[in-house]
Amino acid sequence: MLSVALGGVTLPNPxxxxxxxxGFGYEMARFxxxxxxxxxxxxxxxxxxxxGNRAPRIAECFGGMLNAIGLQNPGAPAVAAEEMPKxxxxxxxxxxxxxxxxxxxxYVATARHFDERSDAAILEVNVSCPNVRHGGMAFGxxxxxxxxxxxxxxxxxxxxxxxxxxxxxxxxxxIAAACEAAGADGLSLINTLLGMVIDPASGKxxxxxxxxxxxxxxxxxxxxxxxxxxxxxxxIPIIGIGxxxxxxxxxxxxxxxxxxxxxxxxxxxDPWACEKILDDLPVKMAAYGIRDIQSIIGRAHA
Amino acid sequence: MPTQGIYTxxxxxxxxxxxxxxxxxxxxxxxxxxxxxxxxxxxxxxLRRPISVCRREQGRMTxxxxxxxxxxxxMAGMRPGxxxxxxxxxxNGFDVAPARGKSIALVGGGAGLPPLVGLxxxxxxxxxxxxxxxxxxxxxxxxxxxxxxxxxxxxxxxDGTAGMKxxxxxxxxxxxxxxxxxxxxKAMLKAVHGxxxxxxxxxxxxxGCGFGACMGCTCQTLAGNKRVCLEGPVFFSGEVSCECFR
Numbered sequence: 367m368l369s370v371a372l373g374g375v376t377l378p379n380p381x382x383x384x385x386x387x388x389g390f391g392y393e394m395a396r397f398x399x400x401x402x403x404x405x406x407x408x409x410x411x412x413x414x415x416x417x418g419n420r421a422p423r424i425a426e427c428f429g430g431m432l433n434a435i436g437l438q439n440p441g442a443p444a445v446a447a448e449e450m451p452k453x454x455x456x457x458x459x460x461x462x463x464x465x466x467x468x469x470x471x472x473y474v475a476t477a478r479h480f481d482e483r484s485d486a487a488i489l490e491v492n493v494s495c496p497n498v499r500h501g502g503m504a505f506g507x508x509x510x511x512x513x514x515x516x517x518x519x520x521x522x523x524x525x526x527x528x529x530x531x532x533x534x535x536x537x538x539x540x541i542a543a544a545c546e547a548a549g550a551d552g553l554s555l556i557n558t559l560l561g562m563v564i565d566p567a568s569g570k571x572x573x574x575x576x577x578x579x580x581x582x583x584x585x586x587x588x589x590x591x592x593x594x595x596x597x598x599x600x601x602i603p604i605i606g607i608g609x610x611x612x613x614x615x616x617x618x619x620x621x622x623x624x625x626x627x628x629x630x631x632x633x634x635x636d637p638w639a640c641e642k643i644l645d646d647l648p649v650k651m652a653a654y655g656i657r658d659i660q661s662i663i664g665r666a667h668a
Numbered sequence: 669m670p671t672q673g674i675y676t677x678x679x680x681x682x683x684x685x686x687x688x689x690x691x692x693x694x695x696x697x698x699x700x701x702x703x704x705x706x707x708x709x710x711x712x713x714x715l716r717r718p719i720s721v722c723r724r725e726q727g728r729m730t731x732x733x734x735x736x737x738x739x740x741x742x743m744a745g746m747r748p749g750x751x752x753x754x755x756x757x758x759x760n761g762f763d764v765a766p767a768r769g770k771s772i773a774l775v776g777g778g779a780g781l782p783p784l785v786g787l788x789x790x791x792x793x794x795x796x797x798x799x800x801x802x803x804x805x806x807x808x809x810x811x812x813x814x815x816x817x818x819x820x821x822x823x824x825x826x827d828g829t830a831g832m833k834x835x836x837x838x839x840x841x842x843x844x845x846x847x848x849x850x851x852x853x854k855a856m857l858k859a860v861h862g863x864x865x866x867x868x869x870x871x872x873x874x875x876g877c878g879f880g881a882c883m884g885c886t887c888q889t890l891a892g893n894k895r896v897c898l899e900g901p902v903f904f905s906g907e908v909s910c911e912c913f914r
Contacts, residue, residue: 386882393880393898398669409883416886422874425885426715433876438883438893464693468878634877635709635716637755638672 367658368647368659369406370626372603373526373551375487376462377404378628378654380436380659381640381647384572384607384628385410385464385490385530386435395456397637402644405460406453407566408445408467410492411480413472415441419497425563425572430582430609431631433573434497437466442476445482454485464530465519466495473505473515474522481523491515491523494532494557496579497652505556506532507646508542509544516548527549528605531596533585538592539599546564546600554605555590555596582631585609590622597623597664613646623664670700670757670879677750678728680743684802684809687779688744689722696724698757701766701900702786703851703870706731709753710742711730716755717743718878718897720851720870722782723789729756732758732809754860759880759901762787762868767794773845774798774819775836775860777852778807783870785810788817797843798822801836801856805829817911837863841874847893848905858913867905871896871912887912 370378386405388394417594423433439445445463453461463486467473469523473491480486493506493515505511516529529545531538533556542553558579563572571577589608596604606624610616611632619627632639645661656662673803675694680752683689683784699721706729707716717739722730737742742855746752764787774784781800788796796819802808822839823831832839838858848867850860857869873896875882880898888894888911894900903912 371874387877389881389883397879417893418883418886419885423886424874424876424882428714430714431876433882433884434885435883438886458691477859625711631714634882635714637670637879637881639876 367660370660371447372605372626373461373528377524379404379644379647380461381622381628381644382407382605382626382628383633383640384630385492387630387632387633390445391453391474392456393639395428397606398641400457401459403459403464403557403640404489405462406457407462407490408449408464408486408629409439410437410464410466410495411442411445411476412437412466412468413442413476414602415439415444418551418660420574422573427561427563427580429584430580432563432578432580433558434573436497436575442479447549450484450486454585460488462488462528464490464492467490468498470518472532476662477519477527478522481525487525487548488528489519490554492518492527492530492557493526496532496534496560496577497575503532503534506541507535509541512541513544513548515544516550520549522539528552530553530554530557532557533592539595542596543599546602550602552603552605553600554607556585556592556608559588561587561639565608581609583611584613590618593619593624594622594666613643613650616643616647617650617662619658620662621664621666623667625660625663669698671695671757672753672755674751675754676822677746677748677752678747679748680746682730683711684870685806687807688735688777689735690733690743691728692730693728693756696727696756697792699729702762702790703761703771703783704757704759705878707755707758708743710739711743711831713739713839715876716878718758718875720901721786723785723786731875732779732782740766753880759897760899762841762902764790766866767791767849768796771845772796773840773843773848775840775848775850775852776800777836777856778802779808780852784849785813787849788814788819792818796820797845799836799843800826801837801852802830803827820861835859854913861908865876866903868902869901869908871900874902880896
């Protein structure tokens, strides 16, 4: 049994490509049948169209990478009217809209647009983007900031709201608990860690924004630890994100307390990453004697 | 449709200062046009390395790369018989249709010029002049190869140690052409584009994925935001904006 429940929405399996690493989904349909996925998380969307940051937006580091895309997207109206139909032409499953903003009003307008004008089943609200000034991560670094966005979006929308949290905080469990109290239906964690890469020859930062979001296999222990900590404080479902590369990584993350997982950077080095994990997950579960994946959520806490 | 596969090294030899020619055998059916690229996985390095395809034939392709960092340094140390994991058939490549029957200039800058070889093969029978620019005599490569494929070739070096002294655009200004294809560093592309006329320019950018998933290599063209890896790396001169050269 691979199916899992996320805030009243049932997914056929817990494997979701993470926002920002899978385009708007349809671009990846040329690699494999994306209907196999548990859900697809859309590229982060703001109300207005954004170009994002200047090049270079990408750097490599040991065990991972930095990105500073800066929320490039065509804006919520264009995503709902143009990108969603392109995805729907090739994908019949659960869509998670990923919502960003620079103020509470923008978060609400964008979330409401997807709530009313799209068939996205879950609204994932990103209060953790490290690559834009003002807004983005600024809301996600205090319990009050995250809760204020959560409360406003919940009041305006009917669909389940998952708050996507930043790891760049002192105590992520406090922020998670504040979101739960503000009505969040679930949590997604972690977004990227704020990092840096400097060219040793020139002495200059490689990415145009100097600091950028660190992701990849190297961050998995941090992500596992944070999912573990948050699971102890909240009772809403958690989507575990961070450095997942294999079916074993998925089982680790679910054991820490995740109800589902998102695969991020690994999609960029292997476009078939999610499909390979889907092939391998039942094999690994059989080998470990796991019949129902939901039965192992949080088992590391026992 | 891009494919992934394991490719075997046939030769891997230096052909100019820090520049290597790498011949590989394996499935090349995903390559449909000159100017496409492959993305190479290397030991201990997380992101793949995008390298443009120089030429391809049935079951065999040639890549040319310059050693600039850890990835290309590792590649330079590899021997015949060793294998590489490649994503093949990435990017749009050059569209030769608009150039047919015209007087064509191929403009190449340093290690950026290799795709012009495959392009030259596709343009067999057309009137083609090449302008190649390098820093110095020891950086020059493929002058003879392009000539053997039927092109008139002019070489320029910055220091005048080979060919004419000056920039590739200095040579281009003396040529008569009504369509161009350019491949090289941004400063060269900007200068070529600045001369006006119709053509296509192949861009390089730092990439995350190489197949359109991450938006890491987006540039602002006159026709909207385009990903160098997916809608590019080749853009028509008419859609290129000054933002593309930043």
